[in-house]
Structure formats: structure tokens, C-alpha cells
Amino acid sequence: VKVLWVYAHPEPRSLNGSLKTFALETLARAGGETQLSDLYAMKWNGAAGPDDFPQRDRSSRMQYMAASREAYESGTQSAEIEAEQKKLLWCDVVVLQFPLWWFSMPAILKGWVDRVFANGLAYGLTDAKWPGRSGRPLRYGDGVFQGRRAMLLVTTAGSESAMGSRGISGNIHDLLFPINHGILWYAGFTVVPPFLVLGTRDIRPERYNEITQALEKRLLEIARADPIPYRKQNAGDYDDGFELKPGLEGDSQGFGIHLRQMK
């Protein structure tokens, strides 16, 4: 299995740094191929902007989505964006590893998504066989990355209780919905449940061993693990306004309505 490991932590001598090294060694031992995007080590520039399109005429107003499409299709994106896209198109599985900062990704990783997930690659595709002015969009389970898998590896000092279904921070799975569903599933990836390490404030050797054992198991199963059962946009559950058809949600509310009901 070919794995792209995208890693966003500023300190190599951290829990995240140790887990990253452990994961890459585990995958290699199992015969996998890996590529690493260590965003801090690469000094990744996270600010999507005019520098992403070096050949664009700067005297005209920039509409980022349109500029992204034109540069993607004409092969004139900045070189570092193209390099990351090549890694994404090479891999079978992408893992995004990060500490949860303010209930989301560190900015450097958000800026990797903002810039690398270009128009024409990760969004903006339409299916000509659907009716309408420009066709129904290929997203949420469809798209270029269909057939590839994605997983988040997230650490946080927050406790199980504070990040659970009644916890004050909001359920961690709901907090990750904008990433798992809004970025990865949107772009077509099959998303497997995140590997979570909660309560990271004081991790002793015994617990660290438990974490690495659990991580090893998850990594070795990643190609066949049951995915999060998000609904596909274009498989009949959503109407022409992209609203869930009446009754399909069962007893669910909130983001939960976008999960297929399990028997």
C-alpha cells in the first residue's frame, strides 16, 4: 500500500513526532511504500494567494477558484503545489496527522488543503450525464480521488468526557466533520475513522506503548477497515438542492443525518 503521510507539528521531539516516526517505520516493515510531507520542515506556505499562479496577469482581479482552475489545467501552478498533488495522485491512502489546535487543524495544514486541493482536482468537477446548466457536481463520494482512502491522526489534550457526545467542546467526531466530510469525502476519498489520542498532557511509557500498539493495528488494517458511512451525493439520497430527502435521517439530527443508517 502506498501511503502519503502529511504531518503538521513544529517540534520533532514531541508525541506527534514520535508517532510519525513509529507510523512510517511500521508501514515500511509491512512492505508499504511511504512519502512524507513534513509541513513545518518544508516551511510550507499556508496562505493561498496570487503567488500560487506565477504566470497569472496580476493587474486583473484574482478570483481564486477561477485562477486555480486555469493554472491547474494549463500546468502553471506553483511548483510546490504541483509536487503535493503528484503525491496525492500517487498514494492509495493519505493520512493527515496533527495536534488539534482550537478544535481544528493547525493553520499550516489548513493551508496545505487550501492550496493543494485545486479546482479541477478536488472540486469543480461536474458529471455531464446529470441534467442542469452545468451538470451535477462530482463530490461527496465522487471525484478524482474516488477509490483512495484517507484517515486523520489527531492528538489533543482534551479529555474523553469533554470531547464526548455530551462534552462541552462538542463531540470530537462532529468537530472533525468539516475535515472528514467537508474536505476528504468531498474530494472523493473513502474516509476511515480517525485515530484519536485524547488526554495527551502527561503520557507515560505504558500508555505510549498502548497507543503505538493500537496505531500499528489500525495502520495494518487501513486498506480494508470499514469507512465512515457518509452518504454519496449522487446516489439518490439528496434532491436537486442537495438537501437530504425527507425521512432518511431516522432519529438523527445535526451532522449525523449525513451518515447512512446502519441496520
Place this chain on the structure above:
Amino acid sequence: VKVLWVYAHPEPRSLNGSLKTFALETLARAGGETQLSDLYAMKWNGAAGPDDFPQRDRSSRMQYMAASREAYESGTQSAEIEAEQKKLLWCDVVVLQFPLWWFSMPAILKGWVDRVFANGLAYGLTDAKWPGRSGRPLRYGDGVFQGRRAMLLVTTAGSESAMGSRGISGNIHDLLFPINHGILWYAGFTVVPPFLVLGTRDIRPERYNEITQALEKRLLEIARADPIPYRKQNAGDYDDGFELKPGLEGDSQGFGIHLRQMK
């Protein structure tokens, strides 16, 4: 009223650029004082890391939260972080204006939060009067920013239906919960409902006029508008594990349980 306007868009000749200019003029006409943090114009560095603490010994392992606390308390943070914190402590109201990118903030704005919301200012505070090893944390309605207000101004190409309560992207208010509740309310701000501009793909002059009229109204009322009724952490609704006490949620699920029930 003193307003800090934090603005994250790479193109001045955009809808966002026009709305930013309109808002600052409107506030000034009404006798308000404003400061602007135009993050792209400032070339804001979004990557929280060792450069935030120029006097720290780099040979030792950096734990970001601990380093942030030490630098905040000793007045040794990087100058650009300190300058933004001064603006936050000056203002009565902070507005974060941004286009919704991948269902969240652009990286440059996330990196403003990651770096400016320091330990000792926006988190890490405890109330000695609560029992327990280190006191109950002052957050979610308590903290340094208590008494100040915050609002998001968000634009998105997404439609009302796709971003509504049954829309495939998830309800826009739930998508903004990690920001409104997890960042602003966490740090103590009173959060008023966001000013949303949906369906931005093709805005004609007539609609632009409607938008600016509505925005003017919201800005002139911002100091007395009803806030989002988030529950305070330390007012009795949450137990010692920070879980909502049984029964308080009524019929709500998901993030909705953290809103006080209205009569």
C-alpha cells in the same frame, strides 16, 4: 464602540474587499473607532512555531502551550503577536471576516488565532475558587475577554439549501460552531450570530445593495444584539467532567445541546 476588524482575503478587488471597506466606513460614520488587521496585506505568518518565542532556548524541546505561557507572562512573545493582542484588548467588538474555504477559515486567519490567542490570555486560566488540583478552567463564557463581543462575517458560494439544516455540506451554523463556540466563546467573548452571505458566485448590484443595507443594520446594532445563547461552563450546566448534566438538552442533539433552551 471600538471595533477590531480582522480581514482575510487575498484580493482587494473582491466582494470581501468591498464589504470590508463598506463596513469600516459605516462604523466610522456612526462615530465608532476601528482598527484593521488585513492579514494578507500584513503578510501574516500563520505557522505557530518556535519563531513565536524569540528568546526561548531552542536546544530544549518546545511544548507550544507551555512556551506560549512563559513568553506571554514574561513579555517575550514575538512583536507581531503582541501587537495583535493589544488590538484585542483595546476593542469592544472583534469581527472576523473571511470567505469560507473548505468549510472553515482560510489558513492565514486560522494562523492568526493559533498564534495570537496565547496561553494566559485566551486559554489556560483557572479560577482558584473552584475545587480540584488546579481549579476549574475559566473558559466558555469566562476569561479575559468576558464583556467583549465577537461576530463572524462569512461569504460562501454555497447555497442556502446546501448549507441549511438538511443540506449536504452540513448546517452552516454547525460548521461555524468550532469557531464561534470553540474559539470565541471559549476565550470569553459574547458571540453574536454571524453575518452570512451565501451564494456569492454572481452578485448583481441590486443584491449587493441589499447585502450592504443588511450589514449596516447589523453593525449599528452589534453592541446590543442578542448573542448566540451558548451555555456557560461554570454556571451549573456542566459536571466536573465538563459533560452536560442529564436532561438539560431537551430534544436537541449534536452541537445544539450547548445552547440554552429558549422559553
